[in-house]
Amino acid sequence: MSRTLWPWRSAMPSGVAPTTLWSAVAKRSGDTALGNSNQSPTMISRLSGKLIELQDQRVILDVGGIGYEVWIPAAVMGNLLGAQEGDALELVTLYYLQLDTSKAVPILIGFEDSLQKEFFEKLLTVPRMGPKAALGAFARPMGELARAIEREDSAFLRSLPGIGAQKAKDIIATLQGKVAKYLVGGETPGETAAVAPEAAIDEKHRELYQDGLQMLLALGYRRAEADRMVRDVLRLEAEVTSVEDLVRLVYKRQQSDASVG
Structure with missing residues (x-):
């Protein structure tokens, strides 16, 4: 069975912009076209299919012959490492339009449940925190991160990939008092x-x-x-x-x- 790999693969038709192809996929599945914001709640919010490939930071999921590349936070990926090629897999997903200097790059980020997705969206509200930086920050279980934020544990936050002293301060300043509900995930x-x-x-x-x-x-x-x-x-x-x-x-x-x- 032939597969179209999306969003990043050499199988993408030449000369077709990522956003154009993505809009076509969205139209085929009944979703609306891209809006002006980086995050579009009308885009794909859940994927269910067969696992094609499991990589360090992402998975390829076959959904109806289309291969979707989905980035996975390290804390979530740890729970998927036992999965095998061909296994059924369902992910709650966040569509994000990464704006670079000359182009808009659409990416999908996957989670086990909507609570993890909601927590990730909180991370994106931190100043200068894009999806790649948030993926690095989500390297520990959600509950541990929420606990560190509430306790102003800057040292713990600085131990996360890509998080320096100023970014740790920004995370605490932005999210303290707003993440108590996420303490249920992963804490001990x-x-x-x-x-x-x-x-x-x-x-x-x-x-x-x-x-x-x-x-x-x-x-x-x-x-x-x-x-x-x-x-x-x-x-x-x-x-x-x-x-x-x-x-x-x-x-x-x-x-x-x-x-x-």
Whole structure:
């Protein structure tokens, strides 16, 4: 069976611009043409097919006779290393139009689930963080990265491929307080057992209390310390409704206490 390899392969027809061929593929599959933004949510968001080739940073996936080249973050690729040629594989994908000086280069980036994709999109909001740099940054499990960001662990971030001191600062400045929900992926906290809600916790806050407590335990706080901080925020900020806001307020109170001390 003949295959067309996309987006990067010598089998691409000569004289056809990448964006032209991509638009044709999109039109054939019922998607809309490219917009003005680098990321287009109307483009291919999921691929399901047979694995043709597994490389260091990318895979070739055969979907209906078309071979799609998909870049994979190292942290995600580690979970695919046992796959064999011909195995069925499904990836959640992010379409990105990489803008170079003289051309627009379309690429696909693949993930195991939508949560990983969402976290990657957060990385792309960091100033001067393109898809290749974000692929390098996503070299550790999502939960470890989120924990490092929330704890301002610049040393950990600088250990990632392509991340220097300034980029580590930019990541923390942009994402701290916004990635608590991603702590569930890949972390190995010392204490993660379910915590029974205490009678002193208001009924409407019990689920939020447990979620916030688990997040802080995943960040490395001691149980008693985490319990106290979550309770303080819920007592003083009765309108908080999300675990992300809860963790952000915990950090805000910590910084305020430190400045007073």
